[in-house]
Amino acid sequence: MQLTYLEAISDGLRCALREDDRVFLLGEDIGVMGGAFKVTAGLLDEFGPERVIDTPISEEMIVGGAVGAAIVGMRPICEMQFADFVACGFDQIVNVAGKLHYRLELAAPIVIRLPCGGGVSGGPYHSANPEAWFLHAPGLKVVAPSTAEDAKGLLLAALADPNPVIFMEHKGLYRRVRGEVPEGPYETPFEARTVRDGDDLVVITYGAMVHAAAAAIEQLDGASVRLLDLRSLEPLDEEAILAAARECSKVVIVDEANYTCAIGAQVSALIAERAFEDLDGPIIRVATPDVPIPFAPELERAVLPSVERIRAAITELLAY
Amino acid sequence: MSTLPTTGAAEGTREGPYLELPDRVSLYRFMALQRAVEERGLSLYKQGRVPGSYYDGRGQEATCVGATYALNAADTVCPLIRDMGAHLVRGTTPLAILAHYLGRAGGVGRGRDGNVHLGEASRGVVGMTSMLADMVVVAAGMALAFKLRGEPRCSLAFFGDGATSVGDWHEAVNFAAIERLPLILVLELNGYAYSTPSAAQFPVHPLARATAYGIHGEPVDGNDVEAVFEVTRQARERALAGEGPTLIAAKTMRMHGHGAHDDARYVPAELLAKWEARDPLARQRGRLVELGVDVAAIDAAVAEEVAAAAQAALAMPAPDAASATVGVYAASEPTPLGRGEAPWSGFCS
Numbered sequence A: 001m002q003l004t005y006l007e008a009i010s011d012g013l014r015c016a017l018r019e020d021d022r023v024f025l026l027g028e029d030i031g032v033m034g035g036a037f038k039v040t041a042g043l044l045d046e047f048g049p050e051r052v053i054d055t056p057i058s059e060e061m062i063v064g065g066a067v068g069a070a071i072v073g074m075r076p077i078c079e080m081q082f083a084d085f086v087a088c089g090f091d092q093i094v095n096v097a098g099k100l101h102y103r104l105e106l107a108a109p110i111v112i113r114l115p116c117g118g119g120v121s122g123g124p125y126h127s128a129n130p131e132a133w134f135l136h137a138p139g140l141k142v143v144a145p146s147t148a149e150d151a152k153g154l155l156l157a158a159l160a161d162p163n164p165v166i167f168m169e170h171k172g173l174y175r176r177v178r179g180e181v182p183e184g185p186y187e188t189p190f191e192a193r194t195v196r197d198g199d200d201l202v203v204i205t206y207g208a209m210v211h212a213a214a215a216a217i218e219q220l221d222g223a224s225v226r227l228l229d230l231r232s233l234e235p236l237d238e239e240a241i242l243a244a245a246r247e248c249s250k251v252v253i254v255d256e257a258n259y260t261c262a263i264g265a266q267v268s269a270l271i272a273e274r275a276f277e278d279l280d281g282p283i284i285r286v287a288t289p290d291v292p293i294p295f296a297p298e299l300e301r302a303v304l305p306s307v308e309r310i311r312a313a314i315t316e317l318l319a320y
Numbered sequence B: 001m002s003t004l005p006t007t008g009a010a011e012g013t014r015e016g017p018y019l020e021l022p023d024r025v026s027l028y029r030f031m032a033l034q035r036a037v038e039e040r041g042l043s044l045y046k047q048g049r050v051p052g053s054y055y056d057g058r059g060q061e062a063t064c065v066g067a068t069y070a071l072n073a074a075d076t077v078c079p080l081i082r083d084m085g086a087h088l089v090r091g092t093t094p095l096a097i098l099a100h101y102l103g104r105a106g107g108v109g110r111g112r113d114g115n116v117h118l119g120e121a122s123r124g125v126v127g128m129t130s131m132l133a134d135m136v137v138v139a140a141g142m143a144l145a146f147k148l149r150g151e152p153r154c155s156l157a158f159f160g161d162g163a164t165s166v167g168d169w170h171e172a173v174n175f176a177a178i179e180r181l182p183l184i185l186v187l188e189l190n191g192y193a194y195s196t197p198s199a200a201q202f203p204v205h206p207l208a209r210a211t212a213y214g215i216h217g218e219p220v221d222g223n224d225v226e227a228v229f230e231v232t233r234q235a236r237e238r239a240l241a242g243e244g245p246t247l248i249a250a251k252t253m254r255m256h257g258h259g260a261h262d263d264a265r266y267v268p269a270e271l272l273a274k275w276e277a278r279d280p281l282a283r284q285r286g287r288l289v290e291l292g293v294d295v296a297a298i299d300a301a302v303a304e305e306v307a308a309a310a311q312a313a314l315a316m317p318a319p320d321a322a323s324a325t326v327g328v329y330a331a332s333e334p335t336p337l338g339r340g341e342a343p344w345s346g347f348c349s
């Protein structure tokens, strides 16, 4: 079936709620309202208020409550209204959920959905890509789909995983991206995916930047440029990254997140440590500079990685 | 002596009294065990054998023992800093606790966490994080699961007066109140949060907060183990009847410094003297003596058990250094929290 990225996430939630009675949803305005972006629209009607729970505005309670329910056998899925608000639930994620298994041999199989990303004039509090916060904290997994099919498959894989998983869903892709999505449940592995093949250079990215990078590559003529979609940031598919770096010898890494300590920095370090001999040029990173995401479209466009910036980086490195 | 109800069955299984002589002895024994384990831990700490820092619950034994004793095996517990007695009631052994203090492989924390940060998941106990009030939220989450599944279980969280100033506490209590969760909240009013007196934590009576959140509030003498048992038993009945959370405000006193490093010179000597006279062990001992129980024999058995446990703990190996990086993630379908020991007779299974 053809679904938008948003519909694919909704379909994944519906599948999970139908298949597994341990699954329930926790979030703000996810019931009657169907969530700020309508991802949970219709779920209250189908599953009732005990499985689609509207909470007060209490992010620590949403996350920590999910942890508590999970350790006694439930499979909760939390929604943050915007990824930015996850900062208000940070302690329960990094200090409780993330450290639980190491300390207590107790697993917390929870999924936390983060509607993330810029490009919508959301300003400094409704545009964040905070995935790196969770990459640095032990015990968490982080996934970031770029397509409708992966959005549903990664969601269901996240739910099946016995660990806390941060699910980065990009608001800019919700209605812009559409694709063929299998019916019923299926799981997408936490591994990278080659979007298009090539061997002159590889662009490594994830989330919305997969589409920006694909557009940039389309605009080149002649060059054989590979595109690798990470899909999972933790675990990081190191073998796929190293194989691509070795085979292409030139690497451009794109993050929509702020530059410093973004996953691109980790990917860059990995390649420098383990594939240095295979490189034919410096690794080039394209990312949002270390600023809050500004509101005015002119300012926002000036900081988010654009198709033009990515194309310029590729062109520069190809000529190296 | 506290007045204990003599009629009215908790779960239709038996008429009162709820505490029979073996229970009253058990309550004393668990308090004595907590004190002995913690005293031994403290001396090991002072000898330099316990790494890191050291905390105990001296003077507060009645609150954690009495409350935990009122629980069912399937109920879950989130103990805090002063609540080693809760672990003991649920079945964690003095050996496992002492080995935990020492950071040994066979201790509860397997060397991964120390001092009061422990909890045996298999016994329905969730080990505390340091971040105060975190566990109140987790306890509310467990209670939510029990409610959603229609199980006759509750969860219980202990916390200090200082912890009630943290936002998480308010998020948890508010949510539990809205959802009428089967949650028991045990506030240990021990006068201080580290060096800060309670008056600098909240300007209202703590039970005013129960009223404000729309939940039941119950004051109790936190140094009377039978009284704490009784208010917790009632809170549990309310929780299982769908009447929502209860905030139990247990008045007690922290008799040691915040930790072994803290001489607590900020606590007036007269205050400590006043509370020394209200020692929870002495109170229960007095009751048992009156009932003709040989308390000295219990004390001797406890001392012997703890001495043997300390010896065994010291003989345990340190964790293998190679294990330090193992187990950050769960690799398989998780085992949910297990059932703890619930030594309280007949009413709970």
Ligand SMILES: Cc1ncc(C[n+]2csc(CCOP(=O)(O)OP(=O)(O)O)c2C)c(N)n1
Pocket (backbone or CB within 6 Å): B081, B082, B130, B131, B132, B159, B160, B161, B162, B163, B164, B166, B188, B190, B192, B193, B194, B254, B258
């Ligand atoms: C959120 C948070 N901030 C600071 C600390 C450091 N800290 C540990 S215990 C403590 C005092 C706790 O007081 P209270 O809650 O009254 O418990 P008590 O020690 O009296 O049992 C503080 C400030 C902490 N553990 N958590």
Ligand SMILES: [Mg+2]
Pocket (backbone or CB within 6 Å): B160, B161, B162, B188, B189, B190, B191, B192, B193, B194
């Ligand atoms: Mg206190």
